[in-house]
Each structure stands twice: as structure tokens, then as C-alpha cells.
Amino acid sequence: MFTLTPLEIEALYLSLLVSGWAVAGSLPLGILCAWVLARLNFPGKALFDGIIHLPLVLPPVVVGYFLLVMLGRRGPVGGWLHDWFGITIAFTWKGAAIASAVIAFPLMVRAIRLSLEGVDRGLEQAARTLGCSPLRTFFTVTLPLVAPGVLTGAILGFARSLSEFGATITFVSNIPGETRTLPIALYALTQVPGGDEAALRLCIISVVVAFAALLASEFLSRRVQARLQG
Amino acid sequence: MLELSLARSQGAFLVNVNLTAGQGITALFGPSGSGKTSVINMVAGLARPDAGRITVDGKVLFDAKAGIDLPPEARRLGYVFQEGRLFPHLSVRSNLSFGMNRTPSPERRVKLDDVVEVLGIGHLLDRRPAKLSGGEKQRVAIGRALLASPRILLMDEPLAALDAARKAEILPFIAGLSKRFAIPILYVSHAMDEVLRLADTLVLMDQGRAAAVGSVEDLLARPDLRPLTGRYEAGAVIRATVAGHDPSYGVTRLTFSGGTLLVAKCDLPAGAAVRVRIHARDIAIATEAPTRTSIRNMLPARVISVEQGDNHLVDVMLDCGGTPLWSQITALGQAQLNLTPGMNVKALIKAVTITGSHIAAPP
Amino acid sequence: MIKRILGAVAGLAFGLSAMAAHADEVTVFAAASLTNALNEIGESFTAKTGHTVKPSYAASSALAKQVEQGSPANVFASADLKWMDYLTDKKLINPDTRFNLLGNTLVLVAPLDSKLDKVELGPKVDVAALAAEGRIATGNPDSVPVGLYFKQAMERAGQWGKVGPKVAAADSVRAALAFVERGEVPLGVVYATDAAVSKKVKVVGTFPDTMHDPIVYPFALVAGKETPAAKAFLETIRSPAAKGVFAKYGFKVN
Numbered sequence: 001m002f003t004l005t006p007l008e009i010e011a012l013y014l015s016l017l018v019s020g021w022a023v024a025g026s027l028p029l030g031i032l033c034a035w036v037l038a039r040l041n042f043p044g045k046a047l048f049d050g051i052i053h054l055p056l057v058l059p060p061v062v063v064g065y066f067l068l069v070m071l072g073r074r075g076p077v078g079g080w081l082h083d084w085f086g087i088t089i090a091f092t093w094k095g096a097a098i099a100s101a102v103i104a105f106p107l108m109v110r111a112i113r114l115s116l117e118g119v120d121r122g123l124e125q126a127a128r129t130l131g132c133s134p135l136r137t138f139f140t141v142t143l144p145l146v147a148p149g150v151l152t153g154a155i156l157g158f159a160r161s162l163s164e165f166g167a168t169i170t171f172v173s174n175i176p177g178e179t180r181t182l183p184i185a186l187y188a189l190t191q192v193p194g195g196d197e198a199a200l201r202l203c204i205i206s207v208v209v210a211f212a213a214l215l216a217s218e219f220l221s222r223r224v225q226a227r228l229q230g
Numbered sequence: 231m232l233e234l235s236l237a238r239s240q241g242a243f244l245v246n247v248n249l250t251a252g253q254g255i256t257a258l259f260g261p262s263g264s265g266k267t268s269v270i271n272m273v274a275g276l277a278r279p280d281a282g283r284i285t286v287d288g289k290v291l292f293d294a295k296a297g298i299d300l301p302p303e304a305r306r307l308g309y310v311f312q313e314g315r316l317f318p319h320l321s322v323r324s325n326l327s328f329g330m331n332r333t334p335s336p337e338r339r340v341k342l343d344d345v346v347e348v349l350g351i352g353h354l355l356d357r358r359p360a361k362l363s364g365g366e367k368q369r370v371a372i373g374r375a376l377l378a379s380p381r382i383l384l385m386d387e388p389l390a391a392l393d394a395a396r397k398a399e400i401l402p403f404i405a406g407l408s409k410r411f412a413i414p415i416l417y418v419s420h421a422m423d424e425v426l427r428l429a430d431t432l433v434l435m436d437q438g439r440a441a442a443v444g445s446v447e448d449l450l451a452r453p454d455l456r457p458l459t460g461r462y463e464a465g466a467v468i469r470a471t472v473a474g475h476d477p478s479y480g481v482t483r484l485t486f487s488g489g490t491l492l493v494a495k496c497d498l499p500a501g502a503a504v505r506v507r508i509h510a511r512d513i514a515i516a517t518e519a520p521t522r523t524s525i526r527n528m529l530p531a532r533v534i535s536v537e538q539g540d541n542h543l544v545d546v547m548l549d550c551g552g553t554p555l556w557s558q559i560t561a562l563g564q565a566q567l568n569l570t571p572g573m574n575v576k577a578l579i580k581a582v583t584i585t586g587s588h589i590a591a592p593p
Numbered sequence: 594m595i596k597r598i599l600g601a602v603a604g605l606a607f608g609l610s611a612m613a614a615h616a617d618e619v620t621v622f623a624a625a626s627l628t629n630a631l632n633e634i635g636e637s638f639t640a641k642t643g644h645t646v647k648p649s650y651a652a653s654s655a656l657a658k659q660v661e662q663g664s665p666a667n668v669f670a671s672a673d674l675k676w677m678d679y680l681t682d683k684k685l686i687n688p689d690t691r692f693n694l695l696g697n698t699l700v701l702v703a704p705l706d707s708k709l710d711k712v713e714l715g716p717k718v719d720v721a722a723l724a725a726e727g728r729i730a731t732g733n734p735d736s737v738p739v740g741l742y743f744k745q746a747m748e749r750a751g752q753w754g755k756v757g758p759k760v761a762a763a764d765s766v767r768a769a770l771a772f773v774e775r776g777e778v779p780l781g782v783v784y785a786t787d788a789a790v791s792k793k794v795k796v797v798g799t800f801p802d803t804m805h806d807p808i809v810y811p812f813a814l815v816a817g818k819e820t821p822a823a824k825a826f827l828e829t830i831r832s833p834a835a836k837g838v839f840a841k842y843g844f845k846v847n
Contacts, residue, residue, distance in 0.1 A: 074776040090777050091728055091761055122315050128302040129274055129309040130378050131332030140328075144319045173772075174733075174762055191655045191764065192736040193679055228319050 007198070008205060010177060011185040015209070018093055018181055019161035022100035023108075023154050030105060030153060031146075034112035035138075055167075056106040064170025067099055071171070095172035096179040100161035107160055108153035115149020116142070148224050155217035162209060182206050232256075232382055232416065236272050236282040245269065245438040251382075254408050255415045257425045260435030260458070266418040269435075270384050273416065274309050275302035286381045303332070308375030308413075310385040314367040316359035322370050323355040329378025338379050340411055345373045348410060349403055365396035369403065376411060383407070383415045389424060401427050405590075426467060426507055427590045434458045446505070451554035453535065453547060465509040468553045472502045481526075481581060484589075488550030488577075492526040493584040498591055505590050512583040513557035515546060516576045517567055527579040531555065533569050548577055616643045617822035620665055622656040623648060624672035624738065624810065625765040626697065626784045630842045631670075634835045641829075644822040652765040654736035660685055660815060667823035670812045672697075672738035672766075672784075677811040687814045690827060695810035696845030698785040699742055699800040704776045705793055714798040716750035720780075721759055723797075727779035728761040730772035738808075739766040743782045746804035770794065784808070786843040810844075 004012070033052055037045070055063050071078040071089050081087040089095040119142055127137040143150075165183040172179040174188055186202045189195035232251040237244070245265040249256075258266040271277040273284055275291065278299065284292040286307070291300050308329065316325050326345070330338060346352045349369045359367060368388055375383055385404070389397045405428055408415045419425055425432060425446065432449050434442045436458050442449055447467045449455055470486035475495060482498075484491040484506060491506070498504060519528050531548040539545050542561040546569060547554060555577055559567075569575065623631050628650045635646035649656070653671040657680055660666055669686065671677045680686045701720070703709050709723065720729070732740035740762065747753040763769035766783050773781035774793040781794070788796045812830060814823055829835055836846045 068775075072775060072777055120315075122311065122313065123317060125276055125302070126309070126311060126315040127317075127328070129276070129305075129307060129384075130329035130374070131303045131306070133301075133303050136332075141317060174764075175728075176762070177758070188733070191652070191658060191733075193654065193658045193661055193676075195658075 004205070005198075005201075007185065008202060011180055011182045011202065012205060012209070014093060014096075014177075014179070015162055015181040015183075018096045018100055018179075019158050019164075021094075021097040022104060022161040023157045025097065026101040026105055026108065026157070027150070027154055030108040030157075031112055031143075031150060034109045034116055034153075037109070038113045038116040052109055053106045055103050060103055060164070060166030061170050063102055064099055064167030067095075067102065067167065067171040071095070071098070089172075091172055091175045091178060093178050096164075096168050096181060099167040099171045100164040101157075103164050103167050104157035104160040108157040111153035111156055112146065112149050115146045115152070118149075119145050145228070148221060148228070151217070151220055151224055155213065155220075159210065159213055162206075162213065182209070232273070232284075232286050232414065234269075234273060234282065234284045236269065236279040236284065238268065238272065238277070238279045238281075240268065243438055245272075247435075247438075247440045249433055249440050249443055251414060251416055251431060251433075253414050254430035255404075255417050255428045256431040256433060257429035258416065258418045258433045258435055259420065259422070259425050259429075261420055264435040265438040266420075266435050267386055268438075270309075270386050270416060270418050273382075274307055274384055275300060275305050289381075306333075306337075306378070306381050308378050308380030308383045310368070310371050310375045310383070310388045312387045312390050314359075314371040314391075316362075316367055316370055316374070318359050320359075321355070322351065322357050322359070322362070325359065325370060326355075326373050326377055329374055333379050340376050340379045340413075342377060344411075345376050348406070349373050363396075364392050365399050368392065368396075368400060372400075372403070372407070376407070376413070380413060383413050385415060385417045387418055387420065389419075389421070397424075404428060423507075426505065451556075453537070453545075456545070465507055465512075466554055466556045468506050468508065468555070470504055470506050472496075472498050472500050472504060474500050487552040488531065488555075489529050491529070491579070491584070492581040493589065494582055494586065496586045496589045498589065502591050506584060507588040508555065508579060508584060510545065510556040510558035512579060513548075513555060514578040515548075515557055515559060515563075515567065515569065516578055517569075517573070519576045520578075523578075524580075525578045526581045527577075529577045529579070531575055531577045533571050533573045533575060535571055536564065536569050548575070550577055616645065617820055618645050618647055619667050619820070619823050619826045620818075621646060621648045621668040621670070621826070622660060622664070622666040623650055623668075623670040624653045624656075625650045625767040626672055626739070626787055627670055627810070628767065629790050630786075630839050630844065633838050634829065635826075637834070638826055638829050642822070642825060644825065646826065650765075650767070652732055652737040654733075654738070655764070665818070666815050667818045667820060668812065668826060669815055670810060672808070672810055673741060673806075674809055674811060675741065676738070677813060680815075681813075685816050687816045687819055690819065690824075691811055691813035692831070693809050693811050694830065694847055695839055696847070697808040697810070697843075698802065698845075699739070699746065699782060699805065699808070700785045700788050700796045701798040701800070702770070702773050702781045702783055702788045702791075702794040703779060703797045704773055705795055706776075707779060707795070707797070709779075709797045712798040714800050716752075716804060718798075719755075720747065720752060721755040724759055724778075724780045728759050729756065729780045729782060730761040730763055730769040730778040731782040732766050732769055733762040733764065734760060735762075737763075737765060739769070739782065739784060742805045742808060743800075745806060746800055749804060789843045 037049055069075055073082060073090055078089060123141055124137050127141045163183060169184055174180055174184050182202060186199050189199040235248040237246045245268045247269050260266050268277060272279050281294045290298050291305050292298060351369050354366055389400060417428060429446050432446045433440050434449060434455060441458055442455055447469060450467050468486050470484040473483040473485045475482045480495045481492050482495050484493060529550050531550040534547040534549050537545045544559050544561055544564040546557045548557060631648055635648060639645055653676045657676040660669055660680055681688055701714060731743050734740035734744040744753060747756045761772060761778050763772060766787055769781050770783050770787050770791055772778050774791060788794055814827060839846050
């Protein structure tokens with residue numbers, strides 16, 4: 001049977017941990033940004049849209065470098081976090097999660113925005129006439145109707161996070177037990193003579209995980225759709 | 231009681247309405263684009279007037295001068311939309327209680343069981359909106375709005391999307407709602423048959439203005455309002471009482487100020503006060519009562535006015551014992567009879583033309 | 594149409610190479626720590642002979658992997674014997690051209706604004722404690738020579754259990770140096786020659802040579818790629834002038 005070495009288990013665990021937190025942590029903000037883009041009009045909206053999509057079009061290494069400059073020990077934000085709260089992000093799985101979250105963010109926002117734009121505004125009006133404030137309307141009517149889009153966005157984000165490499169290695173490099181996710185462990189093995197067999201095994205694990213994520217997303221999507229249509 | 235004076239410009243179109251709506255059903259009637267939906271949306275808070283004031287039961291919902299504009303959720307109104315707009319992700323029961331849950335406990339005057347019973351939707355409670363027919367959806371929509379214990383119920387052409395059979399199913403429910411739950415209703419429609427069946431007060435809308443306000447019978451009898459009340463459907467509405475039925479011949483006898491009217495058998499009990507719609511094209515005029523004819527109704531009447539219409543038709547207004555009646559005859563007929571105001575004639579009405587759908591017990 | 598363009602380009606390239614027939618290219622795969630010294634030597638080599646030098650600097654382990662996969666290197670220079678032996682065993686190195694040239698020292702560096710100052714390093718000195726809650730940057734201790742030397746030193750001193758988890762593994766010694774320069778880590782372990790080249794770090798201590806195997810830099814020609822230009826380059830490396838350059842940068846020269 002295919003049993004996993006400690007290194008493989010660690011890489012798998014880190015990948016799931018980092019990707020899970022990346023999506024969970026950025027989903028609320030993603031929904032908010034999608035809502036702003038779908039429903040509001042304001043000067044500078046195009047700029048806002050552009051900034052959100054930057055990680056999608058920039059090389060991931062550039063994104064990673066930017067994170068390093070801002071959130072590293074000596075960076076404006078990272079230094080402040082360290083000096084005031086004792087929080088260090090460099091070389092930790094939290095940093096890896098942040099890198100993945102930033103890279104995956106535009107994908108999430110796109111999917112959620114698309115879904116939001118398809119929501120019948122008339123239903124929201126109906127809720128308002130029944131006594132729901134705009135905020136309550138969002139949580140009781142809009143959000144449930146957007147659930148399929150949010151799910152899609154989350155899964156897209158998760159999948160992209162699982163495969164994240166460039167930003168992660170630039171920002172938090174390769175720390176065993178902290179940031180050595182599946183792609184990074186694989187890369188490290190390709191740099192070492194004699195690491196090919198282990199690299200191949202990691203490759204297979206990555207494919208299996210990706211498939212599992214896809215199947216899970218299909219299943220969940222169907223469930224949510226069925227619930228919506230009764 | 232609803233009091234409103236509104237003004238709002240929408241592109242080239244100006245909506246300017248002043249009206250007061252009391253208990254019972256107030257119908258806003260007019261062709262598409264006359265501004266009816268705009269008015270109701272402004273009352274609901276879904277659209278903003280440029281100027282004016284809206285109060286319900288003395289509570290100010292909107293006042294342009296004072297800068298008051300309550301959001302829809304603060305107005306305590308109920309709105310039944312043309313498309314129903316039921317929440318697809320909730321069951322019928324959850325849809326129904328949606329508004330109720332947002333109403334503070336002490337203000338909940340309408341009970342779930344009552345509404346379910348009156349609207350006949352008990353067997354639908356656990357279904358999802360996607361599995362309901364059009365008529366069922368509208369009934370749930372009405373129930374949902376009622377259960378919010380609104381100060382006033384707004385209905386925007388709620389039956390427009392239904393076929394005749396579904397309409398006939400729901401009209402009776404709506405007719406009884408206002409009294410049953412003691413909630414005034416503002417009802418928007420472009421269908422005269424709905425208005426006749428439901429309205430206590432009629433507001434005729436024309437190009438953004440309220441052209442006339444009054445009871446259905448009064449407004450329909452006014453010649454100057456003919457263009458607004460609809461040419462093809464032209465006719466009169468009279469108040470009558472059911473005198474009795476003759477089951478062996480399938481007829482019902484109605485008495486009104488102009489005499490006795492024989493109509494096709496209807497189901498209303500003797501003694502019931504009714505409104506009867508008589509189409510102008512169903513009334514013929516004779517200068518002397520014909521003999522050996524199948525026509526059962528030959529009512530003495532006096533000619534009030536004779537007007538040329540389009541298509542070589544002539545509109546004749548008759549006074550039948552104090553009740554105004556409209557008759558539409560051909561120009562040829564007029565040429566033969568040479569009717570003039572003041573002439574005494576007979577109004578001939580075939581009993582079969584007045585069926586159950588023309589008779590309604592007003593709310 | 595495409596074929597014609599390709600044909601023209603090929604003809605042009607051939608013509609150009611025919612013109613430069615006597616100017617060859619030497620591809621040099623060298624350990625990262627040799628960057629500055631070899632660049633300088635390479636430039637004077639080109640000036641003298643007209644041959645161009647195409648250097649590729651990375652961790653010796655990564656380079657060995659690339660040579661193994663058939664990269665077009667002519668010369669291979671490793672920072673330890675292990676990777677040279679690895680390639681020699683695989684018959685990828687011409688053993689007759691192999692020679693040991695340079696040595697180096699392991700030092701402990703810190704960012705310029707660090708509070709740490711001169712520390713006497715030895716087997717008994719608690720390196721992990723020096724790093725406090727931060728990490729120690731060095732090359733990957735599983736493959737990169739500088740990391741291997743450091744791990745060996747710590748293992749022999751019985752400290753690897755405490756130090757190992759604190760290591761921030763970098764792809765090469767220069768990458769580790771960059772971590773320290775940026776203040777990402779409070780300490781780094783690099784070669785003395787690397788510390789000398791950097792203006793943003795200071796040397797906090799030097800590891801005694803006895804703590805680890807001698808740091809040896811072997812040079813050799815890759816089997817099957819021993820072009821005249823490559824041979825000439827290797828000769829130049831051993832010349833007194835080149836040795837002087839190496840010494841200038843702080844390498845120990847044989």
C-alpha cells in the first residue's frame with residue numbers, strides 16, 4: 001500500500017492548513033469586495049477593481065516580494081506588528097497562508113461577484129418591504145442566494161492556494177514544518193540530486209489531492225443548488 | 231388612512247398625485263405607463279418622490295420639506311408584487327413568517343393560522359416556491375404581506391400574471407381581505423373587471439395624474455371620464471339588490487332604482503346588495519316596447535345625451551329611474567330613431583348578457 | 594513563410610559564428626560563494642583571450658543536479674567534495690582535470706544594527722541561544738554545502754537538536770546572506786568570503802575549522818565538454834593572477 005513518509009505527511013498537512021486558512025480568512029473580505037464591485041458605483045471603482053485583480057496578472061514572485069517588503073521583519077506593517085504585538089509573519093505558515101490568500105483573492109472575488117450580479121434585486125426589495133434592514137436583507141436573502149457562487153469562489157481559491165509556489169517561496173521561503181507545502185517540498189526535492197523518486201511521489205499526492213478537491217466541489221455545488229430549488 | 235401628495239419626474243414623464251385613501255380597497259386604475267406603479271413604489275419607499283408628503287394613519291413616511299424619508303423597512307407596509315417574489319431558498323411557511331418575524335411581538339395583529347385558513351394554503355406550508363403554481367404563489371405572497379401586520383397593504387397588479395381561472399380563484403380572497411383583517415388596501419390594476427369586483431374607491435390615473443377619485447359607479451357614469459375607463463369595455467355599473475331566483479328557468483331577479491332586471495342565475499343569496507356591470511353594447515334602445523321578443527328586460531328610460539363616437543358608433547346616455555346607463559348603437563340606428571335628449575325610450579337588455587361575472591357583492 | 598525566415602536566421606547565425614570561430618563560450622557552473630571572484634577572473638579572461646564566460650552561480654547541489662540532467666556546462670566548481678564526488682561517480686566529470694584550489698571559513702553574521710557583538714565561537718557555545726526567538730539563516734542543511742558544514746559542526750558539538758529547528762533554510766549561501774541583510778533573521782551562517790562582500794552584515798564570530806570537515810573547493814571539467822576554451826579557462830584559474838584575486842576576496846588558496 002502507498003504509505004506516506006513523515007515528510008510527505010507534513011507537506012500534505014501544511015498544504016491543507018495553509019490553503020484552508022487562506023480561504024477561510026479571506027472569504028468575508030472577498031464577499032465584501034464582490035458586493036462593492038457588483039452593487040456600488042463610485043469614482044475610482046475601476047482602480048479598485050484593478051488593484052484587486054493585480055495578483056492575478058502579476059508574476060506570483062512579484063506579489064511575494066511585495067509581501068516581503070511590507071510584512072517582513074523590517075517592513076512598515078511587519079515591523080509595526082513585531083514591535084507592538086510581538087507578531088512575526090516571516091517564515092511561518094501564517095505568512096504562507098497570507099501569500100496564498102492574496103494570490104487566490106481575485107479568483108474568489110470574480111466568482112462571487114458574478115453570482116451577486118445574478119441575484120434578483122426584486123427579492124431584496126421584497127425583503128425590505130417586509131421589515132428587513134439592508135444588512136439583514138443581505139444576510140437572510142442575498143447571501144443564501146449567492147451561496148453557490150461563494151462556494152465556487154472558495155473552492156477556486158482553495159485550489160489555487162494548494163498550487164501556490166512563487167509568492168510563498170519568495171515571502172516565507174522553505175521552512176520544514178512551517179511553510180514546506182506540497183509544491184515547495186516538490187521544488188526542494190528537484191534541487192537535490194537523488195530526490196527524483198521522492199519528488200514523483202509528491203507529484204502523485206498533489207494530483208490526488210487536487211482531484212479530491214474537485215470532486216468535493218462538484219458534490220457540494222450540487223447539494224447547494226438542490227437546496228435552493230427545493 | 232393614507233394621505234399622499236407626490237411629485238416625481240421620470241425623464242419626460244411627470245407623476246403628480248394627490249389623494250386620500252380610507253378603509254377598504256382603493257384601486258389605482260389606468261393604462262400601462264400612467265404612473266400607477268410609480269405611486270405605489272413611492273408609498274412603499276422603493277422610489278423617492280421629488281417633492282410631497284406621505285402619511286399613513288397620521289404617521290409621516292415621507293416629507294420632502296421636513297427631510298423625512300423612512301426606509302421601506304421602517305414603514306410597516308405590506309407589498310404584494312406582480313411576480314410574487316417569494317424567497318426561493320425558504321419554504322412556504324418560512325416565507326409567510328418572514329415579515330412576521332421582523333414585526334415586534336406587540337404589533338402582530340395578524341395570525342398565521344387565520345391567514346392560512348382564509349387563503350387556503352395549509353397544504354402548501356412545507357413546499358418550496360419552485361413547486362407552486364402561479365395562483366398558489368400569489369396566495370402565499372398575499373399571506374406573507376398580511377402577516378407583517380401592515381398599516382396598509384399595497385398590491386401591484388397581483389393578478390396580472392395569472393390566467394382567467396386562477397384569477398377567478400383569488401379575486402374572492404382579495405375582496406374579503408380588507409374587512410377580514412381590518413387593513414386598508416391600495417390596489418393597482420389596468421383590468422376593469424378586477425376593479426369592479428374589488429374597489430370601494432376608484433382613482434383614475436392618466437399620464438401621471440389622478441384624473442378623478444370616487445366610487446366605481448359614479449366615475450363610470452361620467453361621460454368625461456369615458457376615455458379613461460375604456461372604450462371597448464364601456465358600460466355602466468349599477469347598484470341593485472337580489473330579489474329572488476327562479477331555478478326552473480335559471481334566472482335571478484334584481485331590483486334597482488330603474489325597476490326589475492332579469493339576469494342569468496347567480497349564486498348570491500336573496501337580499502344581497504350587488505354591483506352589476508352592464509356593457510353598453512348589450513343595451514339596445516327602442517322608442518316603443520317591441521312585442522313578441524325574447525328580450526326580458528325592457529326598462530323605461532329617458533335619453534340624457536347622444537354623442538358621436540368612432541367607427542360610426544353612437545354613445546347614448548340614459549337615465550333609468552335615477553340610475554345612469556350607457557348604450558352603444560350604430561350611427562345607422564341613430565339615424566333611424568333620431569334620438570334626442572329628453573326622449574322617453576325603452577332600454578332593452580338581454581338577460582343572458584349579464585352573467586355571474588358581471589355581478590359582484592361589493593366588499 | 595516561416596520556413597524562409599528560419600532559414601535566413603540560421604544562415605545568419607552560422608555566418609556570425611563562422612566569423613567568431615576563434616571566440617568560444619565557456620559555461621561555468623560554480624558555487625554561489627565564488628560569484629564575485631569568478632566574475633572578476635572571467636572578465637580578465639575574456640579581455641585576454643576573447644572567449645566569453647557564461648557563469649551560473651547557485652548552490653553546488655542544485656548545479657550538480659543540473660549537470661546530471663545534461664546541462665551544457667564546461668566547468669564545474671563545487672563548495673565541497675561531496676558534490677564533485679557525486680558527479681565523478683556518475684562519470685560526468687573528467688577526473689584528470691580535477692584539482693582542489695580554495696578553502697574558506699564558516700562565520701556567524703548578523704544585521705548591522707544587531708546588538709550582538711564579537712562572540713568566541715566553539716563547540717560549547719550555545720548558538721541556538723544566540724538567536725533567541727529568531728532563526729538562523731543558512732543554506733539548506735540537507736544539500737547546500739554551507740548548510741552541510743554548519744550541520745556537521747553542530748552535530749559534532751551536540752547542538753543540532755536545538756539548532757536544527759531554528760534554521761531558515763535558503764537555496765544557496767547568497768540567499769542566506771540576503772535574509773540576514775534584510776533583517777529577516779537575527780543570525781546567519783555563511784562563508785567569511787560572503788560576509789566580506791556584503792556591506793549590510795557584520796561578522797559576529799568565526800567557527801573554528803576543527804568543528805567541521807575542511808571547506809574545500811574542487812574545480813573540474815565536465816566530461817565530454819572539454820573544449821580548448823574551457824581548458825584555457827581552467828588554466829587561468831590556477832594562474833598566480835587568479836589566485837591573487839581569490840586571496841583578495843578572502844579565500845584560502847592552495
